Amino acid sequence: MDEAELIGRLRLGEDQAYEELLERYLPQVYRLAHGITQDPMEAQDVTQEVFLSVFKKVGEFHGKSSLLTWIYRITVNASLDRVRSRQRRRESVPIEAYLPSFTPEGRHAQEIVDWSEAPLDRLLNREARKKIQEALEGLHEDLRVVLVMKDVEGFPLKEICDILELSLPAVKSRLHRARLVLRGALSSYFQEEAGSKGNEGSR
Amino acid sequence: MKDRGERPPGKSCRAIVEVLCDYIEGELPPEEERELDSHMADCPPCLSFLKTYRKTTEICRSLSPEEIPAELKERLKRFLERRQER
Numbered sequence: 268m269d270e271a272e273l274i275g276r277l278r279l280g281e282d283q284a285y286e287e288l289l290e291r292y293l294p295q296v297y298r299l300a301h302g303i304t305q306d307p308m309e310a311q312d313v314t315q316e317v318f319l320s321v322f323k324k325v326g327e328f329h330g331k332s333s334l335l336t337w338i339y340r341i342t343v344n345a346s347l348d349r350v351r352s353r354q355r356r357r358e359s360v361p362i363e364a365y366l367p368s369f370t371p372e373g374r375h376a377q378e379i380v381d382w383s384e385a386p387l388d389r390l391l392n393r394e395a396r397k398k399i400q401e402a403l404e405g406l407h408e409d410l411r412v413v414l415v416m417k418d419v420e421g422f423p424l425k426e427i428c429d430i431l432e433l434s435l436p437a438v439k440s441r442l443h444r445a446r447l448v449l450r451g452a453l454s455s456y457f458q459e460e461a462g463s464k465g466n467e468g469s470r
Numbered sequence: 471m472k473d474r475g476e477r478p479p480g481k482s483c484r485a486i487v488e489v490l491c492d493y494i495e496g497e498l499p500p501e502e503e504r505e506l507d508s509h510m511a512d513c514p515p516c517l518s519f520l521k522t523y524r525k526t527t528e529i530c531r532s533l534s535p536e537e538i539p540a541e542l543k544e545r546l547k548r549f550l551e552r553r554q555e556r
Contacts, residue, residue: 379516
């Protein structure tokens with residue numbers, strides 16, 4: 268069934284429509300919730316919350332955006348609510364430690380090691396993934412949302428703007444900053460691992 | 471945005487890093503992209519920075535969970551069944 272029909276049937280409260288909704292959108296909603304919360308259990312709770320919300324509130328959906336955009340928006344908001352309500356902040360390293368630094372002339376102040384061509388199994392090993400996840404968790408949630416949507420889940424920039432109701436420059440600015448932090452965290456890890464005494468990401 | 475008239479010839483490394491997001495998204499105007507390419511050819515630190523920046527975004531792709539927990543769909547379907555029982 269097409270989107271208009273699905274919406275119509277959801278409004279009628281049809282269970283078949285609800286099942287269809289789950290079939291179509293469950294994985295995407297879960298992945299997005301997982302990326303933002305960085306917690307599989309919370310992501311499951313958020314996913315349930317989102318589908319209940321959609322089912323209850325479909326009467327309020329006016330079709331200004333697509334159904335999926337609306338669902339993603341609910342998912343982002345529900346995930347952020349969870350993250351913000353956590354009492355424990357997971358930030359372990361100040362973000363500035365991972366940002367690049369420059370001389371007064373604007374040149375790189377630190378050694379920039381190119382680890383990009385290391386073998387894939389080294390780049391994706393458990394420790395590296397742990398490091399990137401820690402950095403992701405330490406990001407402010409506004410930066411994390413954009414990075415997760417673009418680089419983890421592959422949303423186009425325009426769609427991110429629509430879902431988050433942000434301008435393109437705002438989205439790009441957050442994305443760039445988040446990427447710089449994660450790059451810095453990975454550089455710090457790879458340089459430490461290599462036994463190098465490079466300054467990037469040093470405490 | 472810096473005033474073009476005051477900018478010294480060629481971007482600084484700091485200015486290059488600032489536009490890296492646009493660069494890898496293919497959103498820089500052609501002349502700016504050429505300027506960046508030219509800077510990269512003469513600046514090994516910036517080239518390394520670009521390559522590691524790009525690789526970071528690729529590594530992020532691997533963070534997406536491969537599988538959806540099997541119990542999740544069941545949990546949501548059970549909710550549906552409970553609704554039907556009412």
